[in-house]
Amino acid sequence: MALAQRTSARVSPSRQYAPYIEAVWGLKNHWYPALFSNELGENQVKGVLIAGHEIALRRAKGKTYAMQNRCPHRGVKLSGKPMVLTDDLMTCWYHGFSFGLDDGVLKTIAGCPDDQNIGRVRIRTYPVQEVAGIIFVFVGDENYKPVPPLSSDLPLRITDDPNPVKHLLDPDVFVRGIHRTGKANWRLAVENGYDPGHLLIHWDSMMVNSQDRLIPIGVEPVREDAVRFIDEPDGPKGIMCMYNREGAWKPILENPLVKMKAKGKKPYYFRVSTVLPGLLQVEHWPIPGWSQLEWYIPTDDKHHEYWEVVVGPCRNEDERSAAESLYNGFFEPIGLRGFNDADLFARESMQKFYEDNAGWDEEVLCMFDNALVAWRKAVSRFNRGIQEAPRICEEP
Numbered sequence: 001m002a003l004a005q006r007t008s009a010r011v012s013p014s015r016q017y018a019p020y021i022e023a024v025w026g027l028k029n030h031w032y033p034a035l036f037s038n039e040l041g042e043n044q045v046k047g048v049l050i051a052g053h054e055i056a057l058r059r060a061k062g063k064t065y066a067m068q069n070r071c072p073h074r075g076v077k078l079s080g081k082p083m084v085l086t087d088d089l090m091t092c093w094y095h096g097f098s099f100g101l102d103d104g105v106l107k108t109i110a111g112c113p114d115d116q117n118i119g120r121v122r123i124r125t126y127p128v129q130e131v132a133g134i135i136f137v138f139v140g141d142e143n144y145k146p147v148p149p150l151s152s153d154l155p156l157r158i159t160d161d162p163n164p165v166k167h168l169l170d171p172d173v174f175v176r177g178i179h180r181t182g183k184a185n186w187r188l189a190v191e192n193g194y195d196p197g198h199l200l201i202h203w204d205s206m207m208v209n210s211q212d213r214l215i216p217i218g219v220e221p222v223r224e225d226a227v228r229f230i231d232e233p234d235g236p237k238g239i240m241c242m243y244n245r246e247g248a249w250k251p252i253l254e255n256p257l258v259k260m261k262a263k264g265k266k267p268y269y270f271r272v273s274t275v276l277p278g279l280l281q282v283e284h285w286p287i288p289g290w291s292q293l294e295w296y297i298p299t300d301d302k303h304h305e306y307w308e309v310v311v312g313p314c315r316n317e318d319e320r321s322a323a324e325s326l327y328n329g330f331f332e333p334i335g336l337r338g339f340n341d342a343d344l345f346a347r348e349s350m351q352k353f354y355e356d357n358a359g360w361d362e363e364v365l366c367m368f369d370n371a372l373v374a375w376r377k378a379v380s381r382f383n384r385g386i387q388e389a390p391r392i393c394e395e396p
């Protein structure tokens, strides 16, 4: 029986989180990473696409600016052929319209300085903050006020752990990572990131097999408190899978029907949380004391930018160089690429099923998917707006 027939008689299950289903282009009025700081050199201009917003980033005298990446004169992208003439203007390479970096106002036109549009036309600018080697841009409605603090869109600061993982805003922190484009809607990427039922796709990874940590075949939530909502006043909102809560989850160690057994022996807990606008924090992963962060940034309706970052302690130069070696030899090749390549493959494999939005009603969820439903409800409840489809958007 075809999927559509099988499900046609059911009440639409996705109705209980309708705003999430509408969020094809992502959530607006949130802070998103745009580039790593070292990807934008002095006087460089680079274009990024976030939730359908085409944004040009420019660094001038060390400061980073973000502005609309379409010239209002004839509609070309400013980043298409960057032209940098002064420290305070962004000049369009085609006919020389020049906009103030600070306010986006048309200050002059290179070959037409007496034109009446000067001082009257402007392009929009975006709030920018640069911390921990990452350039963040606040994306959404131009007049959204007040712009919330960046910390409200960063991971939950961990305080209920004797050895808490570091926070991005901590002073002595090591932060490194990569980002790459995934051919799947951002929601499929987020849900894959913390999916409690997806351990199978990592079964053959070197990360799992090179260590003796216990990896069950799966986990079943057995109590209501297996997943909790994160709702910090003026802070992050989202959900947390409470794998450290005794008896809340049942690890599945054996399933004779498929001839599978758990791997490894050493019990190893890593709590997983996801906060708006789509940011994962895995505590004590890839190794104890470190954490892995992943942003799944909507670019257009069918792609996301996949950010994978490790965060660890770094109090002095010796620790920094040890962390660099660990990152280059282990975290990036074995974790961020080897292990997480399987996640990228999985979410891209879901895209066709959900592309026309029917998949949200046709999917047949099982016990461990209650964490996915909790996330969908959290987004529906806590979002600061659902991004509309843009008029123009080139594929990333």
Ligand code: FES
Pocket: 071, 072, 073, 074, 075, 076, 092, 093, 094, 095, 096, 097
């Ligand atoms: S298109 Fe930009 S100045 Fe003409």
Ligand SMILES: [Fe+2]
Pocket: 192, 193, 198, 202, 343
């Ligand atoms: Fe995964």
